[in-house]
Amino acid sequence: MPSIPSPAHSHIKQWQSFLILLGIYFILWSILPAFIASSVPFDVSEGINWGSEWQWGYYKHPPLSSWILYSFYQIFGHIGPYLLSQLCVLLTLFLIYQLGKKIWSQKTALLGSLLTLAVVYYVYPSLEFNHNVAQFPIWAGLYLVFYQALTRNRLSDWLLLGVLGGLGMLTKYSVIFLLLPMALYLVLPKQWPLLKQPQPWIAAFVMLAIFAPHLYWLMTHDWLPLTYASGRSQEVIETANGITRHFSWLGFLAAQIVAHIPLLLMLGFNRKRLIGIKDYKYSLPTGAPLLWYLWLAPLVLLVILSLVFGVGLRDMWGMPMWALSGLLAASFIAPATQVLTATKLRKALTIWLALATVLMVVYVGFGDKIRHKPSRMNWPEKALAVKAQDTWQTLSNCPLDSVSGDRWLGALVAMNSSFPSQMISGPARHSPWMSADRLQKNGTLILWQDGDEEDIVLPLLDDITVTDIGVTDNIDATGKVSNSNDDIKNNPMALVKQQGQWQVDWRDIKATEPLLVNWTAYIPISCLK
Template sequence: MLIWTLLPSLLLKNASLDIIEGLAWGHEWQLGYEKDPPLWPWIIESLTASVSRSLWACYLAAQFCIGTVFFAVWRLGNRLTNSREALLGVLLMEGIHYFNYPTPEFNDLVLQMPFAALFGWLLHRALTGNQRLDWCLSGLVAGLGLWARYSMGAYIAAMGLFVLLHPQARRRLAEPGPWLLVLTCLLVFSPHIYWIIDSGFVSISYVGARAPVADTGAQYIVQLLAFLGAQLAAIAAMLALVFLLWRWRSSKPTCVQTAKADPVDFNRAYLAALALGPLAFSLLLSALTQRPPRAMWGGPLMCFVGLLIATTIRPVFTVDRLRYFGRAWLIVLLLPALLFVVEQVCRPLIAGREGRVNYPGQELGLEVTNRWLVGTGMPLKYVIGDTWHAGNVAFYSHDRPSTLFSHGGYRLSPWVSPEKLKQSGAVVVWDALREGLAVPADIRAQFPKAVLQPAILLSRNSSIYKIGVAFLLPESRSPGAPAQMHRSRFDPPPPTP
């Protein structure tokens, strides 16, 4: 947690694309957004607002999520097996790509992980102990997991099917516990269900459109194999660690007896369903829809793979084996961090340009806000444009304006209305290097009264950025008063007469 909080805090100069988008959403405090449930945008908005818009709080929150996964896996492991194998199950997770290198990109994928892990631990407590508090807590984390990301449903569906199929678990259906879980989950998630219906299923439509499209069965199989190959690559370091403690002679795994009837078989079946069931459900859904999943979607499905392997191989704990394992584990811990540092330091030299996490967003927000203030004498309340450029202005401007995403208009930005724009005006921004200095045609069609301004020229180390700017003036200005063509220190000097 310390490593992956400090490194991005020291090396990344700008918010990533996911964080920028989430901040634009979270600033509006809606019950849902075009792509995601609202819990993740609410969290990052609250965190950045509480620390003067510093991003270290987001990086720390991401690592708190990963630490919670490790904690929940450890607690479940102690219920299923001995403490050494439980600890090994946690240590092996450091060898899974999704739990280290990508985590500074705090997004809905990272946020879902702790809820999935807590759900697996608490559901086992509920099934074996049958305490109503555990059933309610399981329903609570399941509902909150859905607020984080819809793919939490893969865990809920997989474990629901396990309860239906396993005789020992199925007996609980005659008792109030499982129905308390279902009721709690529905009550927690019901406000967002209302929003989904009221919004015309905007977010559900996005999820369907986001998955890759396979035109033929052969293409689907190729893309599905690519997804599975990506998951194997993500756990390659973990498999290398497993090799160091592998027991080559066959031996049946043992589990601590925590249930009255067939505890060993029950615990083994439960862990297998928990570790592999969500992936199997996702693949089944993919096959039914002929939509291959994206590689990064596998991240939240890997929470219990390490524990499953640790309890299956019956590892050999000798001094020599542990010595080799410890050295290899330190490499697996530190190598991704080293690669992260090398990428951030050397990428501009190798690629010839900065990444988005080193974009001059703060300078852009300051310059746009100053131009608007000089040109209109009013605070900036709205910014229009694509997610990246408008989102950077919205976050880094000291006026903290609301964002109208140009790709979706008012439907995807319901916190903005034509009446509000008429009253307060807005700034339109776009990438002038890619789209030209003139107002892009799609934006011009939506806002024909936008007044073109001089472009903003920014630089960061080896990269040059040219941002197009236009003012959508508030109607409260006098009809004949044009916007001031404000010239900033970033503009080239005027031609000599």
């Protein structure tokens, strides 16, 4: 007579099946977008090209995220950015699981870490690896090591806190909205004995030491990322005036609530199996109040900044802030109903992740063909790169050293053309790897679309002599530059200017108009073909 599986054995089998499905989900999101998208998202292309320059900072952000992104792209190609994003999500879940085990049970920790995926930010927005996605494991790791540092007070935990804090500041400055509440917590009277010991100060020193090279870069580069961040904040409130500019936090708060809708729905459908607020307060284990504080304090800090100082908040600034949401939600499940509730929540998560995957495939793979309007991930990046290389090689014997003009077009060409540098339109200090001497020696290729030429600002070209004489007018039968033109004879260091336009087909065969890209090539006379 066959044995009847025990409830515990059946429960384990259900978890194993779910984790297999979860593994398939992460594999699909790591690989599939590279095959169904014809180009990478804008932040990805920008980050890859920044990282290829290996600077200690860039005009928008600190450097760490771009370094890692470029490295993954070099190793894994177009799969790299998507793989990196999902690894960040997976590492976040693992760290939250480790934290949950220390405060609640292993079952609560496992379910709570997986419920993190019911927050929208950890699903579709994670498709585009950027500085917000890079912060996912940083925030989760800081939660874990800060808790361990307070409860165990080991030097190793404080050192790790300093390392993660420093790496966080090298990723995106918004991690300060978590570090400040942590510092505030340490100055509460209950923590004063800790501050009389060297460990917290050693952590602060390590954090500053890791951040120091970028801090020096900021001081020598006009604090560019802070200026950019201030400008982004100003964009939010530029249409507001008077008292209304102090309430941008309302839109920010609404966006964070919307991001939690899948999680709130899952809890709502299981509300009868949750502990009431009054009972929950009395059942809180040691350490749980700290997590609630770390979950809520960054949001309160941002609201205060908006309300008091009129700082404009952008919705996506909240992306890394909610790694604790799933764990705190799971802590409301009554122990007596945990097995049944976990089963229902696994089914709900399966439905949610399957739906998100289908929508991702439809939008990325077929969105342009459905709407007849391409998104950023539907641009013909490889065709653009081929056009750029063919055009340059037709005109020049020298390799393409840099692309300029439209940031989006330039980034797509650069990352698919053996990484010529990208000269960013705007002040010259936005591209510190470029110089007038480098342009004089190697030339550049400028790209833009109709109507955008007024937005192209390349001040390094202003001090360089340029001749508009066509290339074909200055090449003799032997292929050498003819001496018939006085401009070229008198200015052997001048750049010869050539212009044209590409017509590139969209992958949507029903698109009514092709993509038209204008180009101008500045070619050193010594390189003329």
